[in-house]
Amino acid sequence: MLHLQSSKHETENKTGHCTKVVRSANMENLRSGYLFPEISLREYEHSQKYPNAKIIKLGIGDTTEPIPDCITSAMAKQATALSTVEGYSGYGDEQGSKALRKRIAEMLYGNMGIKGEEVFVSDGAQCDISRLQMLLGPNVTVAVQDPSFPAYIDSSVIFGRAGDLQGQNGKYERIVYMKCTPDNDFFPDLSITPRTDIIFFCSPNNPTGTAASAAQLRRLVDFATANGSIIVFDSSYAAYISDGSPTSIYQIPGAKQVAIEISSFSKFAGFTGVRLGWTVVPEELSYSNGFPIIKDYDRIVCTCFNGASNIVQAGGLACLSAEGLQAISRVVKSYQENAKILTEAFRGLGMEVYGGQNAPYLWVHFPGSSSWEIFAEIMEKTHIVTIPGRGFGPGGEAYIRVSSFGHRETILEASQRLTNLRTLNIN
Numbered sequence: 218m219l220h221l222q223s224s225k226h227e228t229e230n231k232t233g234h235c236t237k238v239v240r241s242a243n244m245e246n247l248r249s250g251y252l253f254p255e256i257s258l259r260e261y262e263h264s265q266k267y268p269n270a271k272i273i274k275l276g277i278g279d280t281t282e283p284i285p286d287c288i289t290s291a292m293a294k295q296a297t298a299l300s301t302v303e304g305y306s307g308y309g310d311e312q313g314s315k316a317l318r319k320r321i322a323e324m325l326y327g328n329m330g331i332k333g334e335e336v337f338v339s340d341g342a343q344c345d346i347s348r349l350q351m352l353l354g355p356n357v358t359v360a361v362q363d364p365s366f367p368a369y370i371d372s373s374v375i376f377g378r379a380g381d382l383q384g385q386n387g388k389y390e391r392i393v394y395m396k397c398t399p400d401n402d403f404f405p406d407l408s409i410t411p412r413t414d415i416i417f418f419c420s421p422n423n424p425t426g427t428a429a430s431a432a433q434l435r436r437l438v439d440f441a442t443a444n445g446s447i448i449v450f451d452s453s454y455a456a457y458i459s460d461g462s463p464t465s466i467y468q469i470p471g472a473k474q475v476a477i478e479i480s481s482f483s484k485f486a487g488f489t490g491v492r493l494g495w496t497v498v499p500e501e502l503s504y505s506n507g508f509p510i511i512k513d514y515d516r517i518v519c520t521c522f523n524g525a526s527n528i529v530q531a532g533g534l535a536c537l538s539a540e541g542l543q544a545i546s547r548v549v550k551s552y553q554e555n556a557k558i559l560t561e562a563f564r565g566l567g568m569e570v571y572g573g574q575n576a577p578y579l580w581v582h583f584p585g586s587s588s589w590e591i592f593a594e595i596m597e598k599t600h601i602v603t604i605p606g607r608g609f610g611p612g613g614e615a616y617i618r619v620s621s622f623g624h625r626e627t628i629l630e631a632s633q634r635l636t637n638l639r640t641l642n643i644n
C-alpha cells in the first residue's frame with residue numbers, strides 16, 4: 218500500500234557502478250515517495266489514460282493567481298538596480314534585511330512584542346522546518362497533529378528522531394500522533410498526549426483547514442509550559458483566517474517562552490515559486506540550561522543558509538506596504554470564495570465538509586472509505602485531482618483534501634462536474 222512502506226528495500230542502479238558510500242539508515246527509513254510527487258505521478262498516469270480530458274488540479278496546494286503588480290514591480294526595480302554601481306549589492310545579512318525583519322515584526326506581530334531581531338527571513342517555511350531540525354539534538358522527541366503536513370514527520374525521519382515505521386498502522390514508533398478529528402473539534406486531547414520535546418502545530422491546519430481558537434491555543438501553551446516543551450507553530454495559512462481565531466501563537470500570553478513560529482509568503486502572497494518565508498525565535502525561549510535558542514538558530518542560519526534573495530526580499534517589503542496588503546487581500550478573498558463554491562458542491566452530494574472557512578483547503582469526509590480509493594474514483598469520474606487524506610497521516614483515512622487555489626472559471630467547472638454526479642457512489 219502506498220506510503221506505508223519505508224524505502225529500505227528499493228534499489229535502483231542504472232549504471233552498473235556502485236560507490237562504496239553506505240545509504241543513510243534514516244533515508245532508508247523514509248516512507249516510499251513524498252506525497253506530492255506521488256500525486257503528480259498519478260495525475261500524469263491519468264492524463265495518459267485520458268489524453269483528451271481536461272484535468273482540474275485541486276490537489277497540490279499551489280497558488281494560481283498572478284502576483285499583484287505593485288509587488289512584482291518592486292522586485293523588478295530591485296533586479297534592475299543590480300545592474301548599476303549604486304544599486305548593486307552582494308551578500309546581505311544572513312538573517313534577512315533589517316528593513317524586512319522590522320516590517321514583518323511591525324505589520325504581522327504589532328501588538329505581540331516581537332522584535333525585528335527575532336525574525337529570521339528565509340527562502341520558505343518548508344526549508345525552515347528542516348533548519349529547525351538541525352538545531353535539535355539526536356534524542357529529541359516529536360509530536361505532530363494527525364493528520365498533518367508531511368514535512369514535519371519526514372524531516373524528523375531524516376534527522377533520525379522518528380524510530381521505525383510500523384507497517385501495521387503506518388506510524389513511526391517514536392513520533393506522537395495527536396489525533397485531530399471532528400469529534401475533538403480538530404484539536405488534540407492533551408490530557409492523553411504524552412510529553413514530547415517538540416510539538417509541531419499548524420493552524421490553520423493543512424490538511425484539515427481548521428484553525429485553533431484562542432482558548433485551544435491557551436491550552437496548548439499551558440501544556441507546553443507545564444511539560445517544558447517547545448511548540449513549533451506553523452502559521453503559513455494565517456491570512457485565510459476569517460473568524461477571528463488567532464493568526465499567531467504569540468497572541469497567547471506566555472507563548473514567547475515556549476514557541477517558535479514558522480510562516481511564509483507562499484500562500485499569503487502567491488510566492489510559492491518566488492520563495493520567501495520567516496521564522497520567529499523569541500529571545501525568551503531557552504534550552505533546559507538557560508542558553509537562548511535564538512543564538513543557536515542564528516548560528517544555523519549563518520552556517521546553512523546565506524540569506525534570502527535581495528530581489529525577493531524587496532518583494533516581501535512591497536507585500537507588507539499598505540498597497541501590497543490591500544492587493545494581496547483581494548487575491549486571498551478570491552480563493553476564500555472558491556472554497557465556498559467547492560464546499561457547496563460537495564455538500565450538495567451529501568458529503569460532510571470541514572475547513573474552507575479559515576483555510577484554502579476543504580477536508581471532505583467519506584466515512585468508512587479508503588482515501589486512495591476516493592481519490593482514484595473522483596479522478597476517474599470527474600478528472601478532478603484531489604489529495605487522499607491518508608497521505609497526511611493515519612488520521613487522514615476516509616478523507617480527501619481539496620484545494621481552493623484555482624482560477625474562478627476552473628473552480629466553477631469543477632463545481633459543475635461534481636454537481637453532475639448524483640452521488641460519488643463510494644462504498
Ligand SMILES: Cc1ncc(COP(=O)(O)O)c(C=O)c1O
Nearest residue numbers: 341342343366423453481483494
Ligand atoms: C503547513 C505548511 N507549512 C509549510 C509549507 C511550505 O511553505 P513554503 O512554500 O514557504 O516552503 C506548506 C506548503 O504547502 C504548508 O502547507
